[in-house]
Amino acid sequence: MSVLSNRAKSLKPSPTLAINAKAKSMQAQGIHVISFGAGEPDFDTPENIKQAAKKAIDDGFTKYTPVGGIDDLKDAIIKKFQRDNQLTYKRSEIIVSCGGKHSFYNLAQAIFDQGDEVIVPAPYWVSYPPMVSLANATPVIAETTEENAFKITPEGLQKALTPKTKALILNSPSNPTGSAYTREELEAIGGMAVSKNFFVISDEIYEKIVYDDFKFISIASLSDEMKKRTIIVHGVAKTYAMTGWRIGYTAGPEEIISAMNNIQSQSTSNPTSIAQKASVEALIGPQGEVDKMVSAFAQRRNYIVDRLNKIPGVSCYRPVGSFYVFPNFSSYYGKSFQGKKIENSTHLADFFLEVARVAVVPGVEFGADPFERISYATSMGDIKEGLARIEESLKKLG
Numbered sequence: 001m002s003v004l005s006n007r008a009k010s011l012k013p014s015p016t017l018a019i020n021a022k023a024k025s026m027q028a029q030g031i032h033v034i035s036f037g038a039g040e041p042d043f044d045t046p047e048n049i050k051q052a053a054k055k056a057i058d059d060g061f062t063k064y065t066p067v068g069g070i071d072d073l074k075d076a077i078i079k080k081f082q083r084d085n086q087l088t089y090k091r092s093e094i095i096v097s098c099g100g101k102h103s104f105y106n107l108a109q110a111i112f113d114q115g116d117e118v119i120v121p122a123p124y125w126v127s128y129p130p131m132v133s134l135a136n137a138t139p140v141i142a143e144t145t146e147e148n149a150f151k152i153t154p155e156g157l158q159k160a161l162t163p164k165t166k167a168l169i170l171n172s173p174s175n176p177t178g179s180a181y182t183r184e185e186l187e188a189i190g191g192m193a194v195s196k197n198f199f200v201i202s203d204e205i206y207e208k209i210v211y212d213d214f215k216f217i218s219i220a221s222l223s224d225e226m227k228k229r230t231i232i233v234h235g236v237a238k239t240y241a242m243t244g245w246r247i248g249y250t251a252g253p254e255e256i257i258s259a260m261n262n263i264q265s266q267s268t269s270n271p272t273s274i275a276q277k278a279s280v281e282a283l284i285g286p287q288g289e290v291d292k293m294v295s296a297f298a299q300r301r302n303y304i305v306d307r308l309n310k311i312p313g314v315s316c317y318r319p320v321g322s323f324y325v326f327p328n329f330s331s332y333y334g335k336s337f338q339g340k341k342i343e344n345s346t347h348l349a350d351f352f353l354e355v356a357r358v359a360v361v362p363g364v365e366f367g368a369d370p371f372e373r374i375s376y377a378t379s380m381g382d383i384k385e386g387l388a389r390i391e392e393s394l395k396k397l398g
């Protein structure tokens with residue numbers, strides 16, 4: 001008898017968390033590591049949000065709440081969709097879960113079955129394929145190109161489609177690439193979703209972290225027809241520097257939301273009562289802190305992209321959103337350091353960690369081996385020092 005289930009045996013730990021753990025253990029040994037591995041803002045949660053949480057505790061708001069979230073929070077989410085996306089939802093079309101990841105997990109459990117195919121454009125967020133597999137469905141990886149800003153085209157989508165396609169996952173703006181879809185691009189994809197009859201799962205967690213004049217569009221807002229076949233996965237973690245609070249939410253057809261509610265009722269029950277109150281304040285309180293964080297990210301993005309593109313042999317797409325860059329280092333593959341050959345993104349990430357003392361996440365984890373993911377959710381000082389270290393270390397490869 002095997003101790004572990006096949007399900008558990010098929011999983012490996014989230015690689016982004018693993019890199020951060022390795023960097024932290026080097027730090028603990030007194031080695032100064034600069035971490036570009038983080039998947040979370042370096043800013044503190046804004047004060048007004050913290051106050052709302054403290055008030056919830058003082059008011060004794062510390063008991064079970066309805067499984068899918070309190071009405072106050074659902075109403076704040078409804079207001080957010082109306083205000084930001086001109087989308088109208090009812091309470092029965094919203095569910096609050098324990099983080100955006102949990103929202104996606106419950107959604108996958110609610111709509112996927114054995115035999116279903118789910119199109120996942122690569123580069124993808126590391127957790128999509130395992131969460132699709134945990135729901136017994138099959139992730140179908142659809143490659144995109146750097147030239148096309150890592151976005152899936154109608155032709156690319158057509159190639160991945162089969163009669164078994166149940167859904168397409170869209171993540172705009174994207175983790176890890178920072179690219180985002182324009183209205184025209186979404187219209188083309190939406191047209192195919194309607195004609196070929198599949199769902200679009202739209203992960204909009206980086207909606208607010210966009211630069212220059214990029215205008216975020218939710219694919220659900222294109223038409224009533226599209227709204228019916230879109231499920232939006234969202235959360236407060238990235239916009240409000242609230243990664244530890246664990247509040248995510250989903251908006252979509254009532255039948256799906258109701259099934260997610262059942263799943264949640266038999267597993268986690270409600271997300272934390274206190275964090276729910278804080279999230280009401282986050283979503284409908286003053287939004288000024290968000291603008292400040294985004295303008296800091298914008299400055300760092302400008303610096304990091306320009307700097308990376310000046311390193312010989314490196315090319316870096318200029319992101320329009322999120323807080324990552326995804327530079328191509330593949331011209332260094334095949335070179336060696338002290339007799340050890342760098343053959344892929346994992347070898348290069350190990351080399352950066354050991355020789356440059358900089359932590360990055362290998363592109364292969366996102367389904368794109370020529371690249372490394374660098375998070376700029378860290379100070380400008382660290383960004384400058386970290387890039388100098390990367391550049392110096394690359395000179396040692398021959």
Ligand SMILES: *Cc1c(COP(=O)(O)O)cnc(C)c1O
Binds near residue numbers: 098175203236238246
């Ligand atoms: C961070 C992230 C999420 C959700 O994060 P939670 O902390 O679970 O709310 C979802 N999708 C992407 C692409 C992310 O980067």
